[in-house]
Amino acid sequence: xxxxxxxEIAEQPAALRATLDSLLPRVDEVKALGGRTRxxxxxxxxxxxxxxxxxxxxxxxxxxxxxxxxxxxxxTTYRRRLDLDGVLAVAISQSGRTxxxxxxxxxxxxxxxxxxxxxxxxxxSPLAQAADVAxxxxxxxxxxxxxxxxxxxxxxxxxxxxxGLGAEVEADDLQRVPDAVEELIANPGDLDxxxxxxxxxxxxxxxxxxxxxxTALETALKLKEACxxxxxxxxYADLLHGPIxxxxxxxxxxxxxxxxxxxxxxxxxxxxxxxxxxxxxYTIGGGAALAKAGTAALNGPDLPEWVAPMGLIVPGQLLTExxxxxxxxxxxxxxxxxxxxxxx
Numbered sequence: 640x641x642x643x644x645x646x647e648i649a650e651q652p653a654a655l656r657a658t659l660d661s662l663l664p665r666v667d668e669v670k671a672l673g674g675r676t677r678x679x680x681x682x683x684x685x686x687x688x689x690x691x692x693x694x695x696x697x698x699x700x701x702x703x704x705x706x707x708x709x710x711x712x713x714x715t716t717y718r719r720r721l722d723l724d725g726v727l728a729v730a731i732s733q734s735g736r737t738x739x740x741x742x743x744x745x746x747x748x749x750x751x752x753x754x755x756x757x758x759x760x761x762x763x764s765p766l767a768q769a770a771d772v773a774x775x776x777x778x779x780x781x782x783x784x785x786x787x788x789x790x791x792x793x794x795x796x797x798x799x800x801x802x803g804l805g806a807e808v809e810a811d812d813l814q815r816v817p818d819a820v821e822e823l824i825a826n827p828g829d830l831d832x833x834x835x836x837x838x839x840x841x842x843x844x845x846x847x848x849x850x851x852x853x854t855a856l857e858t859a860l861k862l863k864e865a866c867x868x869x870x871x872x873x874x875y876a877d878l879l880h881g882p883i884x885x886x887x888x889x890x891x892x893x894x895x896x897x898x899x900x901x902x903x904x905x906x907x908x909x910x911x912x913x914x915x916x917x918x919x920x921y922t923i924g925g926g927a928a929l930a931k932a933g934t935a936a937l938n939g940p941d942l943p944e945w946v947a948p949m950g951l952i953v954p955g956q957l958l959t960e961x962x963x964x965x966x967x968x969x970x971x972x973x974x975x976x977x978x979x980x981x982x983x
Contacts, residue, residue: 643971644783644865644960648953649824651788652817655949657777658792659813662799665774666810669803672753672772676727679706679804680752682743686786686857687731687793690757693853693948694729694797700850701806701945711739714746723752729800733781733789735760735767744769757796759789774799783971785865787956790857791820794949801945808945816949819940823953828938830954833921834961836891836935837862842869844886846878846909847895848902851924854895854948858923858955865963865970875902875909883912891919891934895955897947898926898939907932924951 679698681691688708695706709728713719728747732740735758744766748754756770759778767773776792795816802810837843843862847855852874859872871885875894886892892913896906903925910932913920922929924939924947937958940950963970 642783642960642964642969644785644787644956647781647783647787648956648960650779651791651824651953652821654776654778654788654792655795655817655820658795659799659816661777662774662796663810663813665772666799666803668772669755669800670805672755673727673804675725676753677725678704678727680709680723680726680728680747681706681731682709682711682728682740682747683731684711684737684740686790686860687733689853689857689860690731690790690793690797691729692856693794693850694800696850696852697797697801697806697945698804701808702801702804704804709743709747711743714743715739721750723747723750726752727755728752729755729757730766730770731757731793732766733759733786733793735764741765741769755800757793757800759792784973785861785959785970791949791952798946798949806945809943812943812946815942816946819942819950820953823938823940823950824957826938827954827957829935830937830957830961832935833937833958834965836919836921837868837962838965840868840889840891842871842885842890843893844878844890845870845872845893845895846875848875848905849900850944850948851895851897851900851902851951854923854951854955857952858893858895858959861955861959862962865959865973866966866968867973868962875905878909886913886916886918888917891921893921893923894925894929894933895923895951896925896929896939897944897951898924898941900944900947903928923954
């Protein structure tokens with residue numbers, strides 16, 4: 640039986656094409672709004688927060704703007720007013736109906752920020768209505784609880800945002816993403832081997848650095864919520880500062896890198912270290928160099944680093960769905976989760 644999650648993974652190329660067609664013509668609109676700001680504040684929770692990590696690395700490394708991840712409780716619990724003059728606040732919510740995120744964006748605007756909303760909820764959603772500019776993704780309805788196509792289209796919207804903020808990239812690279820994602824869905828690599836390698840494990844470390852760090856966080860979240868695996872998402876720089884001690888024969892590592900990235904040599908070295916210590920190092924992306932260093936490899940996209948995370952997450956999604964079924968878990972409806980999560 641094909642799960643809803645697997646069907647929605649397969650819908651991503653079309654969702655990305657539709658989202659890019661809708662949002663790329665709005666680059667000038669973002670440019671006009673962002674022109675009166677100096678730095679960015681990303682507001683999100685859960686999967687959307689992992690997308691925000693991509694946004695932060697992207698605008699800092701390619702557009703030269705300082706960015707930070709908001710603590711919504713400052714607005715909603717502590718109710719502390721901050722001086723946000725010169726800040727572009729970017730709220731991200733798949734549904735556009737998470738009250739905490741909508742309230743925090745309204746708070747940011749009241750504190751002087753210009754505001755952008757990124758949502759799949761449409762222009763009539765509360766988040767879109769609260770924003771100066773709403774970048775609405777075109778993923779269609781997502782029925783499985785674990786986000787797939789709404790996540791990758793969020794990344795596409797953040798890439799458009801970066802273009803509007805003057806990112807030093809080739810805009811045409813975005814047009815290559817849907818085809819690259821389609822190829823990964825058809826040929827994810829040694830998926831069965833990685834599934835079997837994780838099937839009897841209770842925990843794993845998922846690690847990357849730089850623009851791929853968002854992929855490590857999102858893959859770990861997916862494995863936790865849909866497979867009940869104690870998966871820890873870490874920057875490999877932080878991993879080396881101590882947590883690597885947990886990596887052993889019973890706690891494998893899943894290492895992620897774009898093939899064309901300055902973080903690749905460090906990821907390869909980490910894979911070699913993990914294997915030498917007697918643990919498994921499963922890899923996503925990184926080309927032949929990372930695949931050779933690891934235990935079993937999932938393919939990555941042939942894309943420049945700045946857009947690679949839109950493809951790098953796909954093998955992690957496929958792994959999650961396949962592992963959940965292998966474990967007898969319904970990936971469409973993990974226990975204790977709802978499609979829209981409200982927080983106080």
